[in-house]
Amino acid sequence: MVIMMDEKKLVIEMRNIVKTFPGVTALNNMTIDLYEGEIHCLVGENGAGKSTLVKVLSGAYTPDSGEIYVDGKKYYGMNSLLSRDLGISIIYQENLLVPSMNVVENVFVGFELSNKGFVDKKKMKGYVKKQCDELGIQLNLDKTIASLSVAEQQYVKILKALITKPRILIMDEPTSMFNVEDAGRVLRIVKNIAQKGVSIIYISHFLKEVAQIADRITVIRDGVHVRTYDNSNNDVDLDSVVCDMVGRPVDMFYKKEEHPIGDVVFEVENLQISRDAPPVNLSVRKGEILGIAGMVGSGRTEIANAIVGASRKHSGVVRFHGRAINVNSPRDSISHGIAYITEDRQKLGLMLSGSVTENLTIVGLDKKFKGFFINVKSSVRKVIDIINKLQIKMANPMQEVQNLSGGNQQKVVLGKWLFTDCDLFIFDEPTRGIDVNAKAEFYKIMSELTKLGKSIIMISSDMPELISMSDRIAVVRKGRVERILEKEEISENSIIRYALEVVKNGENKHVS
Numbered sequence: 301m302v303i304m305m306d307e308k309k310l311v312i313e314m315r316n317i318v319k320t321f322p323g324v325t326a327l328n329n330m331t332i333d334l335y336e337g338e339i340h341c342l343v344g345e346n347g348a349g350k351s352t353l354v355k356v357l358s359g360a361y362t363p364d365s366g367e368i369y370v371d372g373k374k375y376y377g378m379n380s381l382l383s384r385d386l387g388i389s390i391i392y393q394e395n396l397l398v399p400s401m402n403v404v405e406n407v408f409v410g411f412e413l414s415n416k417g418f419v420d421k422k423k424m425k426g427y428v429k430k431q432c433d434e435l436g437i438q439l440n441l442d443k444t445i446a447s448l449s450v451a452e453q454q455y456v457k458i459l460k461a462l463i464t465k466p467r468i469l470i471m472d473e474p475t476s477m478f479n480v481e482d483a484g485r486v487l488r489i490v491k492n493i494a495q496k497g498v499s500i501i502y503i504s505h506f507l508k509e510v511a512q513i514a515d516r517i518t519v520i521r522d523g524v525h526v527r528t529y530d531n532s533n534n535d536v537d538l539d540s541v542v543c544d545m546v547g548r549p550v551d552m553f554y555k556k557e558e559h560p561i562g563d564v565v566f567e568v569e570n571l572q573i574s575r576d577a578p579p580v581n582l583s584v585r586k587g588e589i590l591g592i593a594g595m596v597g598s599g600r601t602e603i604a605n606a607i608v609g610a611s612r613k614h615s616g617v618v619r620f621h622g623r624a625i626n627v628n629s630p631r632d633s634i635s636h637g638i639a640y641i642t643e644d645r646q647k648l649g650l651m652l653s654g655s656v657t658e659n660l661t662i663v664g665l666d667k668k669f670k671g672f673f674i675n676v677k678s679s680v681r682k683v684i685d686i687i688n689k690l691q692i693k694m695a696n697p698m699q700e701v702q703n704l705s706g707g708n709q710q711k712v713v714l715g716k717w718l719f720t721d722c723d724l725f726i727f728d729e730p731t732r733g734i735d736v737n738a739k740a741e742f743y744k745i746m747s748e749l750t751k752l753g754k755s756i757i758m759i760s761s762d763m764p765e766l767i768s769m770s771d772r773i774a775v776v777r778k779g780r781v782e783r784i785l786e787k788e789e790i791s792e793n794s795i796i797r798y799a800l801e802v803v804k805n806g807e808n809k810h811v812s
């Protein structure tokens with residue numbers, strides 16, 4: 301039976317919520333409500349207050365003032381126990397899993413099933429297995445979290461949040477780690493859960509995804525409720541949403557500026573990740589952006605890891621500025637002038653207890669210490685320049701990075717690498733978790749870097765970004781470079797055709 305919106309039961313109302321941190325008003329009289337079984341998406345720029353709002357609802361933060369109504373009953377604040385008892389469960393943006401424990405142990409932390417006083421591992425595993433089957437999740441349940449990919453870890457977070465059988469599920473950027481395909485699966489899971497009557501608050505920067513699954517969409521800007529859109533017919537005007545988010549229209553499709561491209565500066569010759577792996581050949585010219593496209597598990601990240609020495613390679617030569625270089629660790633690659641910005645940025649890219657300034661300058665200084673004095677004045681100027689360009693939102697440059705919003709932490713990681721004097725930048729999914737406006741700014745910076753003669757390799761699953769920014773695109777499939785598309789050949793269609801091997805020997809094959 302389809303229930304009309306006006307007949308729907310209101311389960312949550314948050315009214316006039318105020319939450320301040322030293323120097324920041326994160327929520328300023330914010331208001332939002334949630335109906336039974338609806339998917340209510342929350343969108344806004346990095347630092348707008350989305351995560352803070354849901355943390356007030358989950359009891360992680362106590363609001364300064366405001367009211368929360370659950371099933372009509374008034375509360376002035378939550379705590380984690382109370383919110384759990386009321387049926388609220390949350391998947392945080394941060395990864396709070398225990399790396400050394402396996403999947404089942406992580407899902408059940410604090411809720412272990414026991415049999416005669418002993419933890420019943422078999423029963424727990426059976427339960428998780430059943431959940432996985434029901435939701436269409438494929439996971440090796442015995443693996444430790446540390447050995448799972450970021451996408452797999454995200455599934456564990458979802459399973460963990462469902463363990464309390466919540467009535468209200470909050471998901472803070474659940475697909476930011478996923479490729480399009482996997483994200484699609486998560487969306488189906490989310491819809492599935494909502495159809496069972498669970499109410500969902502869903503935070504995402506992927507606006508197309510939001511338009512696809514939301515019943516309603518609320519825009520939050522600077523901690524204030526801007527507008528709530530009805531999307532029950534999936535017909536929301538995304539330009540209008542973006543305009544509400546940013547406060548002005550934003551051109552979402554920035555294009556790399558045209559400028560002359562120089563000779564080849566970087567070459568990968570017959571690189572094999574393992575003995576049986578296909579040899580990879582790539583080259584990048586001065587001032588060029590080489591895009592790398594491919595489906596989930598196509599081996600793009602593995603190739604990048606082998607290039608920068610983050611993982612071992614079996615054979616092959618890497619040449620930079622005409623000389624073969626020996627790169628056995630990411631540290632080596634930095635000393636050669638190659639920056640690698642990994643997919644798993646929060647774990648590998650930040651000193652969380654350090655300040656924004658410290659994080660922005662650390663790699664740059666590391667390199668410059670070799671034989672040079674640091675020019676403090678120019679460093680400060682550069683830090684301020686990067687903070688302004690990427691619009692890193694914070695109380696002040698000495699603020700600890702761990703207190704920044706998720707997207708602003710990502711910007712610091714990007715900024716830190718832009719601060720270095722590297723000649724080649726390898727970016728793996730650089731704009732994930734970053735809002736539309738900051739994305740456009742980041743594209744401008746990429747464009748500026750190439751104008752200065754720097755080169756870029758960009759792995760991305762964001763098709764529009766890949767197409768508008770790349771000079772050439774290498775399409776990777778099963779660890780092999782299937783094809784290098786020249787500028788005039790680049791299109792979504794051609795990328796997909798090679799990524800799925802629809803084209804072979806000039807013939808068109810159909811994918812079944």
Ligand SMILES: Nc1ncnc2c1ncn2[C@@H]1O[C@H](COP(=O)(O)OP(=O)(O)OP(=O)(O)O)[C@@H](O)[C@H]1O
Binds near residue numbers: 324347694705708
């Ligand atoms: N624990 C904290 N201490 C100090 N400031 C904080 C803390 N948590 C959040 N803030 C600040 O509150 C503001 C809102 O942050 P919040 O994390 O809610 O943003 P967000 O909308 O989730 O952004 P993103 O899209 O980047 O995840 C930011 O200015 C942030 O720096």
Ligand SMILES: [Mg+2]
Binds near residue numbers: 350352393472705706
């Ligand atoms: Mg957030």
